[in-house]
Amino acid sequence: MIRVKTTSIVVYISLLVGLIACKNNNPTNTKSEESLPKNDGFISIFDGETLNDWKGNPTYWSVENGNLTGIITPETLLSKNTFIIWQGGEPSNFELKLEYRISEDGNSGINYRSESIDSIPYALRGYQADIDGKNNYTGQNYEERKRTTLAYQGEKVNVNPLGNSETKSSLAANIEKNCWQNREVTKSLGSKESLLAHIKKDDWNQVHLIVNGNRMKHYVNGVLMSDVTDNDTTNRTMSGKIGVQVHVGPPMKVEFRDIRLKEIAD
Template sequence: MTDKMKFKAIQAAMMLVLFFISSCAVTAQNQKKDKEGFVKLFDGKTLKGWEGDPTYWRIEDGNLVGEITPSTLLKTNSFIVWQGGQPADFELKVDCRITATGNSGINYRSERLPDVPYALRGYQADIDGRNRYTGQNYEERGRTTLAYRGQKVVVNGADAPGPLQASIKSNAWTKTDVTSALGTAEELQSKIKSEDWNEIHLVVKGNRLQHYVNGVLMSDVTDNDTANRKMSGLLGVQVHVGPPMKVEYRNMRLKQL
């Protein structure tokens, strides 16, 4: 095969890849909306439109399931990522159920890490089986905890340029102002069901990020850190390093604002 023929073959392959990506995006945009303007993000039968490690992710009984077994323990957190776009302003609603030892989360406005497979960096609506963190705002591989459950917070930038770690203490971003309380941690925790289905509702608009669980506002972040915040990005869900666990997601719906 001549160099010219090789070039044409590579060019044709690249065109096919671009066509496939474009088709996926168009398909997601043209999905039928419900009466509230939401579209479903998975069909309940296959992982079509999502990319993740099949060792950990599958469809079971119509639900998106992430599971870690004794033989598949993780060394780094692993995500399955929606391939339908990079939402900016949106609402997301999904039901989630997680085992007592489980740790998961919904990442949004995130980016892939080039050197770690199936890893995301970005905002996360935290979810865990013991409900210690469920509802808080945690930035995966970034500024860490931005708001604990029960906090309305303004996030500020660091005082001077430098590594993020300089402004992180006890796994939390120190450049924040808590402007009000949404309720005590205990009161809010009582609204979350253990090892049962809970509805997660994210309202993300501009630099304001609100996490609801079962209709109750759990954390409310206004991110004024222009150097580190993200205004759009990938959407994905997580299985976390730790003991064997299982997390299930169903009725995942997105409305772009």
Template sequence: MCKNSCEIFKFLTNGFLVLSLVFCFQSCKEKKQEAVTEVSNEMPQKGDDFVSIFDGKTLTGWKGDVNYWRVENGNLVGEVTPETLLKRNTFIIWQEGQPGDFELKLEFKITESGNSGINYRSDLIDSIPNALKGYQADIDGKIRYTGQNYEEKKRATLAYRGEKVKIQTQDNPDVAGSLRGNVKKNCWQSREVIDSLGESDSLKAKIKSEDWNEVHLVIKGNRLQHYVNGVLMSDVIDEDTINRKLKGHLGVQVHVGPPMKVEYRNIRLKHL
């Protein structure tokens, strides 16, 4: 092979090598970009689908008596003072829907004298402003009731803290139609405790006094589960087709009694 031919061959060979390196580099770069794109596309799928229903700045989307409810330091605050003592319980009620099957997460802090609760699948009481009747995740400052399922102005206590309960179907129309007649010692009588979730006092130790606690409600079909700080506190299977509700209003309460303050934050809802 002549010298010129060798030089040309060498040039072509080196050029091919350079082109190969450029192609490989570009290919690797594209693959890296594809990989980044794939991860980026997957990130939204890692969300928990909960949507904030309280903006931390205003009472937009909520309705209640502003003598008792306000926004302070990013929190929804309910307060009863010596000058504003209540004659009846009052609520601030979410206005953007009536959830049926859902999960709710929020945090609360309550003074020792406080009594509050989270109502759900509840009805408005026409004769009383800002009042609800229905299921309630009970909350109180002395931690006597926190975690239990109490039905406001209806069947009273459905499950105490530490109980898994089945609410029995009412075949007797006299009992079914008389809520007061079937309540004794503030507890619905047509119920069966089918399992224990733990001793009430042991579960109480999981709840912080006058500090922030997280509530997680899992409400699906006729099963109502109340968690506090990740611990299942009460579990109700409601087979009472006459008195149960499968959807309704959502709100939080300040209760009749001494001056008190309750705060809620990070209120998030997921429809199931």
């Protein structure tokens, strides 16, 4: 009797060990290599804690609750737009992803392929993905301190080369009602109403910029808001600084988080 019991126990234990081994070797109980997170090539350029690698006026820029935050108060109203500028490079072809939240009266933007202005502290000149709290301009392509509006919301645009040397010498001659005149709208990306339905007010929104060669696409929450092909070899820029803005106007607050950059190989 004792021998039979011992044998039964041994057999039972062997069966149990075998079942456990089979379970552990079952692919349905193991994360496959395909299901593991993959590196998408983006790197974080804001650490969520400090302003390391960013340079701006501390009167307006700080880190609050893990967000890069720009604030204008009644006591700190601006006479000129001011930026906080990333110091990590001047990329040419890249993708940039971030999330933003802005107050209703806020006006801001994401500059890229931009240059600093020596005579004005923390100022940038160059392409901008516009952002505002009322969403009158959010997603459009506006060139700060240069050719002004290149594409409004919902426009696919070709910016054409300038003609004679006289017009080349004066940007102002080609600007009317804050819009560059040497441009051609080639396609509608949707009505203003349909596009604005995808943008949240007083909440977090995602921006994705794809800047490659002379083409610049601005997405908000996955929706293409403007698409510019810049054929103006005289005035376009192909690399430069990245920065975010607080704009002249009433008191406002804008916050940015999860700022990530992926450079595109030439």
